[in-house]
Structure formats: structure tokens, C-alpha cells
Amino acid sequence: MPAEELETEELIKETAKRIFFQKGHLKATTQEIADEAGINRAMIHYYFRSRDLLFDKVFKEAMTKTMNKLWEVLSSDEPFRVKIYSFLDTFISQAVDYPYLENFIITEIATDPERIECFGFKDKKKALIQLNKQLQQEIKKGGLAPITIEHFMVNMMSLCNYPLISKPLIQNLFSITDSGYKKFLLERKEIVYRLIFNKNPPK
């Protein structure tokens, strides 16, 4: 047994998170989770009452953590390009850890869009406005072709996220091995920056 054994409750949450959002097995049963965690299935009910409550809690935690990180980056006082590069970095790191969190957001929220409501962060709007100001300045300086903040951000998110969530498809299309894919992903941080700014990334 490991020196610092996780408390059962925490262990369940971590295991569930891994199965749901790393392995992408969103419909994993309580039995699968229990087996993977090496505990009795009843423990899940003991600590979380029901499968749905467990799922909710795990999702909400992962989502909040992620979103907070991202908005923090976007709200910082860094110059525009540094901020964007840092956003790419954070976004990709986070998505590498939980590639299927994004995927869950997509399918699950589609059937029940309420779920996402709770992530309306207080100063989201303010951060966006400020970022947009920076973006438009950058455009005026000629560093970027005219674009709205919405399209700009969707571009970034698309270019970072899609390759992560559609790994199997892309690997098949281009006959890329697992280790090859890792390299491919790492290359993308530069590729994306260059594409967006039409210029090499800082250092």
C-alpha cells in the first residue's frame, strides 16, 4: 500500500475524473469506477449518494479550476502577445491533462444547456472588453488583420483544442503513431502562434 494513501472520497473523485475526462469514457458505470479505484462500489454511494451527484461534483470541480486559470491569464496586465502566448500554453496544458472534459462539455451541455450557466464568472465581461481593447490596438498597430474578439478567440480555441479531442481521427488520417502525435501536438503551439500573428512566437 502506498505511503500516503488517498482518502477514499478523494480517491473516488480522482479516479472518476480520470475515467471520465482523461479516458473519455463518459458512460462509465459505478462498477467500473469502483474497480479502477480498487474499492467497494457501495463506497461511491456512501460518499456521493448517487452516480449523478459524483459526476456533477467531479465535472464542476474540473470546470471551475480550468476556467479560473484561463480567465486569470486573460485578465493579467501582460502585453497582448505575451498574454495570448500564455493563454495558448495554459489552454493546451489543461487540455492535455483532461482532453475529454471539453468533449463532455460539448455533448452533455448540448442536451441540457443549463449546466453551463453556473460558470458565468463575475468579471468575464470586463476581461473580455479589456482584451478586445488590446486586440483592436494590436490591429491598429498593424500587427494583425482586422477581426472581432469572438472570432479571434474561437480561432485560438479551435486550433488548440480540436487536435486534442480528435486525436484518434487525426492519427488514423495521417497514420501517426502515439509518440508521433505527442510531438505533433507540441509543434502546434508554435504553429498556432505563427498562424494567428503571422510571425514567430516570442523567444
Added chain:
Amino acid sequence: MPAEELETEELIKETAKRIFFQKGHLKATTQEIADEAGINRAMIHYYFRSRDLLFDKVFKEAMTKTMNKLWEVLSSDEPFRVKIYSFLDTFISQAVDYPYLENFIITEIATDPERIECFGFKDKKKALIQLNKQLQQEIKKGGLAPITIEHFMVNMMSLCNYPLISKPLIQNLFSITDSGYKKFLLERKEIVYRLIFNKNPPK
């Protein structure tokens, strides 16, 4: 009753396809499908033996149709930029029809990557090589910054597809209404072309 009532088998397939790949409700039960189609649940078993076989058939059909369309475009004799613009068009149209097909590919294939094997089209490799030749020529001509065919295509796919499959998330982030989102998506064909070629699309 409608004048040209669909044959039951076809009706089931169409209904299932809609629920699975338009509504994104991948875990829809046989009952839900039967209800939506207005038929007895046993009919699904009568025509398709099991839920899984139905799912497989529906998926395989949608996938094959999509892929064929895309490869056809990529294998055509059109000049590079026309071909690419046509690819964007086809890709987006198809994804608008079945936004969650992509999503299914992502989650389901993740747990069972074999599923995708069957879509190894005979002249995929040839089409890719030819396309790459065109791409590299375009780059030499100075029409494009140096890039591999893999990154180039992943860029295109990302920029087209991600906004479709992550509609709910983006709508929430930027407070966009449903009708606003439609407009947003249509704008993207131009946006993507401009981003990739750093220049306005043809006509």
C-alpha cells in the same frame, strides 16, 4: 399520415441518425428512438437485431458518406486554392447537418480505436501526396508560410469543426443567441480562408 411514408427500416435509421448525430444524444435508448420514430420498440430489433448493430450501421453510413465527399473534393483537379475553399465549404455543410457525428468519432473511437480502421480509403494516401505537392508548390510561390500538410489540414479541420461541436460553450462564453450563432458560423468560412491564406477568398 404523410403521403410518402418512409419504410419503417429507413425511418428508424433516419430517426436514430438525427437523435445521435444532430441532437448529440449518443446514449439515447431504444425506447427514445422508437418513440421519436412513432413505432414499436420491437421493430428496432426486428430490423437491426440489437441497439449496437443499429448504431454501427447508422454511424458507418454517415461516416462513409461524409468521408467520400471530402476525399472526392481533395482528389479533384481544381487549382489548390479553389480546392481548399471547396473543402471548407463541404466540410462545414456536412458538419452543420450532423454536428455530433464528429463528436461521436471523438468519444467512441477513443475507447475503441479499431472502429475507425474501416475507413482507410484505398487512395487516401495518393490523394494526400498529391495535395501535399500542391501545397508545397503554393508555398514556393510565396502564397503561404511553410507548413506540413498534416498541420495545414488539421488547422482547417480545427477552424471549421470546433465552432460547430462546441456551440453551447461558445454561445455561453460570448452571450450569443441561436440566430446570432448561425450568422457567426457563416462568417467563419471567410474568416478561416483569410486566416489560412492571409488573403480574401475567391469571389
Added chain:
DNA sequence: CCCTCAATTAACAAAAATGTTAAACAAAAT
């Protein structure tokens, strides 16, 4: 040493989903 109490377990109950079957039906063939 016994009591207490949270944590754990196995066995059970309930619910939800899938799969099967035998009978009813209805149109076409004989």
C-alpha cells in the same frame, strides 16, 4: 476491556434497458 463510531463489505432490492416470443394483422398469392 468494552464501547463507539466511521468506514467498509456483501448481499439484496429496485429500476432501467435490452432482447425474445407468440399472437394479431393485413395485403398478396393461390
Added chain:
DNA sequence: ATTTTGTTTAACATTTTTGTTAATTGAGGG
């Protein structure tokens, strides 16, 4: 008219998954 055939239905059986409960364990406090 009756048989045949493919389709449809309702009722039943099975399987899978979730949820509950009562008994067991084991560490700390009195």
C-alpha cells in the same frame, strides 16, 4: 375463401446498472 408472407404489437424474460441495508471491521476513547 384460405393460405402465405412479411410486418407489427404487447407481453414477457433477461441483463445491466443503480441504489439500499444490515452486518462486520477496526481504530481510538473511556
